[in-house]
Amino acid sequence: MSESRISGWLARLSDPGGLNRRSSPPAFDAGDEAQWLRLLDEAGSHNVRPAVVRNLGVELRESPGSFIRGTDAETAGPIRALMASANDLRLQDVSRAVLLASVARQILQAIDRAGLPATLVKGVDFAEKAYGGLHMRSFSDIDLLVRPEAEADLGEVLRALGLEAHEPPGKRIDYTERQWTRSHQHGGLLLVEVHTDVVHAPELRARQTLTYDLYADPAAGGITPAGRMVLAGLHGATSHLFGRLQYVVDGLMIARMGVDADELRVRAERSGALLPVATMLRLAAELYGCGSSRGLLDALGPVAWARLERRLISAPMVMSAKSVHRWRLLPQRYLYRRLLRMTGLPS
Template identity: 30%
Template structure:
């Protein structure tokens, strides 16, 4: 099997809603390695295990059992945080991991998570800190070169179990150089859902920001999140998407994410949705810098890193709203 064929098979297996396909025994190990590299091991393992059992698959299943257990523990903590936010009517909301697993993945165990992310307005930062302190958490700061304030991202840990991580975000765009152009904080999240941050359109924009601004497309899992959020859009959401992307300043990133899921998961409808977002030279350049091959090569290839960093440079200089 060629590398291109293996990549295509990985994408098919990583798609939570695509049917499983037959896999040769000698292909299992390379696919499991790729799945780990791209953080899509849960769904790939689920599909492969339905066909056969190997020592490597059993090891992967044992690994995932621990990860799912951590996710369940974190889900209980998230429920306490949600109740606290609701009771005190705080301007804060849990985003990403547990929300994605519950709302956009048909099989929640396909999307385990290793931390809880809370988006807060400035007024909620203090009360959320008090809650976490009461739950036994401590704010972690590096002794040198700490960027907590600069990145608007607090990391809270339990001293006796630092795997139970909670991150409090003032903005999901952590890098100051990018925030000069684009911001995605509590106000933008609420805007994207017209006051309801739990809607499908806000989830879509959170996945876009996470993939394209929080990270640099370094794992396929980031785009599986985009794929699943896009699938949950209603016709009204899809119609509103281009204008909302423009208002949020996310036209470039939303268009590129849609083009990538169209290419990687063979979805012409996503390509058509991308074309409805007004774009120009920056979008065309972004597509040349970050294509499906660059994403799939991201964990190991130096050229992919160069291309994705060049895209980050493009993001810094494109005028707000341009795409």
């Protein structure tokens, strides 16, 4: 019961656009402090805490009894303590986002001065372009996508900004990402990941790919909502097998930007990304009732293995991806990975 209740509240509170009224989970008891603190922890693990905290505040103002059962005397103290903890965590998330965005702008300015074919992807870009601001999307690093022949020159730019390169371990030498770090003034490490392909694993890159030329080059259409949708789908599927709710919410928010359906199909096909994009759009439609996502999914047309895919990566499975029982779902994820190796670009 506790697992389904936490999943239900995550679904209700995790839409950056407001309360997801499709989900109506049962309330917690006034003494269930450990359970609602677990909700905040799982929201952090799913990288959806900014929306969860904001929507939790709305829920507690509009209908506190729907979240915590009890008399006013019993619930007033727990509600104050919960929101104090939640807002403190949200402040930490936003502070990290602002710090990373500031460094990202410095890097982009240096890239522009050097005239390099490289661009910002995922975290900062999604937050500012699709979510409405840094306060609504969690991210922990800066991601850059670069044309392979310019990677060395980009490394010089990063080195001049005080970042240090880290050689990947032997088993990841063939992956298309490299890490750069530097200490920051508030303690800890600032991480920049440089990608030459959004798809990292060599065995998947034979079937799915998204390079700088496919994503950002004007000849391929440049950076558009459709391109971001393909990027989000590939990232959620090939790097993480939809192991966080954030990957679904990324698709949800990009769909709400307004995505050209014809362009999306063309760009998904040339990246071998029809299955990943279809999975992300289906989940956004199922979990949040997003009509834009459903319309884009229908516009994709037939997608190979769609009937099996929806049984492997189900909405409840995504919601449980950070629960204590997540290990039970690993076989489904690995079967989905096999599907990715069977679909996409011709072998």
